[in-house]
Amino acid sequence: MTILVYTENREGRLIKAAFELISYAKEVAQKTNARVVALSIGDVNRDELMKTANYGATRVVTINDEKLSLMDNKRYISVVAEVAEKEQAEIILLPDNTTGKALTPGLSAKLKAGLVSGVASLPQSYDPFIVKKKVYSGKSIANVKILTDRKILTLPSNSFGVIEPESNGEPQIEEFTPDADMESKINLVSMNKVTDKILLSEAEIVVSGGRGMKGPENWGMIEELAGLLNAATACSRPVSDEGWRPHSEHVGQTGKVIAPNLYIACGISGAIQHVAGISSSKCIVAINKDDEAPIFDVADYGIVGDVQKVLPQLTQAIKAIKEA
Amino acid sequence: MKILVCISEVPDTTSKIKHINDNKELDKTGIQWIINPWDELSLTRAIELKETPGSKVESITVVHVGLQDSEPTIRKALAMGADNAIRIDAQPQDAYYVASQLAKTIASMDFDIILTGLDSADFNGSSVGGMLAQQLDMASISAVTALNLEGEKILVNRDVSGGTQTLEVQPPFLATVQKGIAIDPRIPAMRGIMMARSKPLEVLEATNEVTPLTEYVSYEVPPPREACRKFPEENAKELAHALHNEAKLI
Numbered sequence: 001m002t003i004l005v006y007t008e009n010r011e012g013r014l015i016k017a018a019f020e021l022i023s024y025a026k027e028v029a030q031k032t033n034a035r036v037v038a039l040s041i042g043d044v045n046r047d048e049l050m051k052t053a054n055y056g057a058t059r060v061v062t063i064n065d066e067k068l069s070l071m072d073n074k075r076y077i078s079v080v081a082e083v084a085e086k087e088q089a090e091i092i093l094l095p096d097n098t099t100g101k102a103l104t105p106g107l108s109a110k111l112k113a114g115l116v117s118g119v120a121s122l123p124q125s126y127d128p129f130i131v132k133k134k135v136y137s138g139k140s141i142a143n144v145k146i147l148t149d150r151k152i153l154t155l156p157s158n159s160f161g162v163i164e165p166e167s168n169g170e171p172q173i174e175e176f177t178p179d180a181d182m183e184s185k186i187n188l189v190s191m192n193k194v195t196d197k198i199l200l201s202e203a204e205i206v207v208s209g210g211r212g213m214k215g216p217e218n219w220g221m222i223e224e225l226a227g228l229l230n231a232a233t234a235c236s237r238p239v240s241d242e243g244w245r246p247h248s249e250h251v252g253q254t255g256k257v258i259a260p261n262l263y264i265a266c267g268i269s270g271a272i273q274h275v276a277g278i279s280s281s282k283c284i285v286a287i288n289k290d291d292e293a294p295i296f297d298v299a300d301y302g303i304v305g306d307v308q309k310v311l312p313q314l315t316q317a318i319k320a321i322k323e324a
Numbered sequence: 325m326k327i328l329v330c331i332s333e334v335p336d337t338t339s340k341i342k343h344i345n346d347n348k349e350l351d352k353t354g355i356q357w358i359i360n361p362w363d364e365l366s367l368t369r370a371i372e373l374k375e376t377p378g379s380k381v382e383s384i385t386v387v388h389v390g391l392q393d394s395e396p397t398i399r400k401a402l403a404m405g406a407d408n409a410i411r412i413d414a415q416p417q418d419a420y421y422v423a424s425q426l427a428k429t430i431a432s433m434d435f436d437i438i439l440t441g442l443d444s445a446d447f448n449g450s451s452v453g454g455m456l457a458q459q460l461d462m463a464s465i466s467a468v469t470a471l472n473l474e475g476e477k478i479l480v481n482r483d484v485s486g487g488t489q490t491l492e493v494q495p496p497f498l499a500t501v502q503k504g505i506a507i508d509p510r511i512p513a514m515r516g517i518m519m520a521r522s523k524p525l526e527v528l529e530a531t532n533e534v535t536p537l538t539e540y541v542s543y544e545v546p547p548p549r550e551a552c553r554k555f556p557e558e559n560a561k562e563l564a565h566a567l568h569n570e571a572k573l574i
Contacts, residue, residue: 010486071484073454073464098483101442101500102466105454108420114537115419117449130541135447139341141546142447145539185463185494189479193487205573229574240503247469247504248483253337253445254361254503262573273337279546283571285563286552296552301566305557317564318574 001034004089006080007052008099009044011195016162017095017155017202019055023163024122024155025093026056032126037061037087038171039080041068049173054165059172061087071099072184077106079178084111086176089150096154097201104152114146120159120259120280137253137276156259156280157202200249203232205262206281208251210236210274212267212288212307216244221308222266225315228322234258236268252277267307270295287311325380325473325495327370328435329406330426330452331363331388332416333397334445343543350543359397361509362441364404366499368506369471370439371405380473383407387429389414389422395525402520403512409523414530417539419447423455424534431460436495437478442467442502447540453500463497469504 003025007018018038025036038057040049042064049060061083068075080103084092092107094100096118108115116131124130128145131153135142200206207226209219219233226233233249240250251258252274259280266287268274275298278284286299287307296302303310335341336356344351359367367386374381386401387410388394398409412429416422430438438460440453457464469488470481478493481504512520555563567574 008485015485073457073466077458097485098467099485101450102454102464105419105423105451106458106464108451108537109423109455109458112537115449115451116538117451133448134546135540135543136335136341137337137445137448138546140343140543142543143541145541146537147539148537185497186465187492189490189492191487191489195486199486241507247507248488250503254365257448262567262571276337283567283573284549285567296554298549299552300550300571301563302552302554303557303560303563304554310557310560313558313560314564317561318567320561321564321568321574 001032002087002089003029003034003036003091003093004084004087005036005038005057006092006094007038007040008095009040009042009048012043012045012048014040014044014048014051015202017097017157019162020157020160021093021095021155022052022055022057024160026163027122028091029056034091035059037089039083041076041079046173050170051165053168053171055163057171059174061174061176063176063178065177070184070186070188071102072186073102073106075184076103077110080107081110082178083176084150092150092152094152094154096156100154104154108152111150112148113150113152114148115152116144116146117154118156119153120156134280138279158204158261159259159280198230198232200232200234200251200256200258203258203260205229205231205264206234206258206260207231207264207266208234208236208268209239209266210268211238212269213239214308218308219245221311221315225264225311225318228315228318236274265295265299266311268295269293270298287314325436326382326434327373327384328430328438329363329367329370329384329386329401330438330440330456331367331386331397331401332360332422332444332446332452333357333388333390333394334360337445347542347544357394357397359401360441360444360446362443362502364509365503365506366439366441366501367401367404367406368510369501371510372506373471373473374405385410385435387412387426389416389425389530391415398525399520400512402523402525403516404510405516407523409525411525411527412530413527418536419449419451420455420538421534421536423452423459425530426452426456427459428531428534429528438462438496438498440498440500442500450500453498457498460498463493465491465493465497465499468499468501471499471501471505
């Protein structure tokens, strides 16, 4: 059996989620006696592709085609489907991010392979194939059975973790040229790259501000702590609706759903819509002046107090620890 | 230009989610059903585009897969400003089943832009739009945050891994949309509600040639989080130490 892992790259390097997916695939492979094949589309350093072996891949299919420089869903779906057929993949893994959301539904329909997105743990059973996923915005967990031989899963970033790499020799690398249909109806007008910031969807630590921050002029505090922790910044819905912060930072229902290791909520009351976006965080810290705020129902640690006073103190204390 | 907006109905976000029948199904008692928030935003944008002076948008159709009890949700979409509606008479089974029902119906129709929500607030699968595009063999653009008609051009903004892009797209295409495409959902005015009653709502028979790819076997309530450990206001230092020594996160 083959598990095909879609490894995403940025600026010639595989992103962390790629290694996390391979780690997950390795665990599944051990239980199902399968091999792990990594698929890489784009111009990726050979050293990076080599590294996949240390996490469990024995083979890499790499495609470097100019026509794939722009993500055209249809093209990409054709290419991934072609590789899946060629490698006879029974399980296909993609990240649960914009790329996974763009490709997996079409891939599922094309291959008639059952798709479960946002799978946060190893399968409950393999025959029948049952996985758990959060539904109703995190208020319930469903056991989903995939009825087809071929299965597609997406994993949220940071949900499974990256295993400790071990030296495993080199993977077999095949440079592949797909013959999938290459016609496209979309043209790139402009691209705005986010290179200087930690991506919210991938961040291990997120510092987030709500209406309690009082105004955009106070975001320096959020950014300072985020910088110190190598964290991404986020916000609650009223903050982005007011235009204090861009919509891309909005976390919650209809915004981004994230699962960082640490989520620090500053001046966020914790409306149910917000909690829907953060409930998979491993640890939640809340700073809010209202002791009754619902954010404290989901928080692991909290401070009841004025965020404008508490946040600089917290930043100072963390700085002291970092410097020690 | 004709726009089709696919809508699903989901429990209102504040609804308490419980399960019955040995945790095999949702307890629908007391649940308020609403248009899926992502779909509501896409419909809102379609209406905004149609209302723009000199707009090329001739009509907005909404389509929904569901049984008769979902008609109030469809009427709400008409009250918001859709021109006509189609209900495909079937109990949704999984995303593939819904997408296939939609594809069978839409295949013989003529739309320039199809909008679906990027995600849904029930099964959170982000699936139907992409599956539908694939079955219609149509171009799809995912995670769309803006849709603008500028002269002959159709421009969309989308999120991609590591940034945002503006694309020029030739119709027909399908876009799965998210927040940003519109900010606040359109709230139906009384006049809209009155007009919605007489707008056409066509009920079409479902095909029985479609089988789902997945099955929701059972549900469980997530374990409650442990009680919050609170520190006094002046003791941010202690919190920092707990995060360092106890949680080992910083």
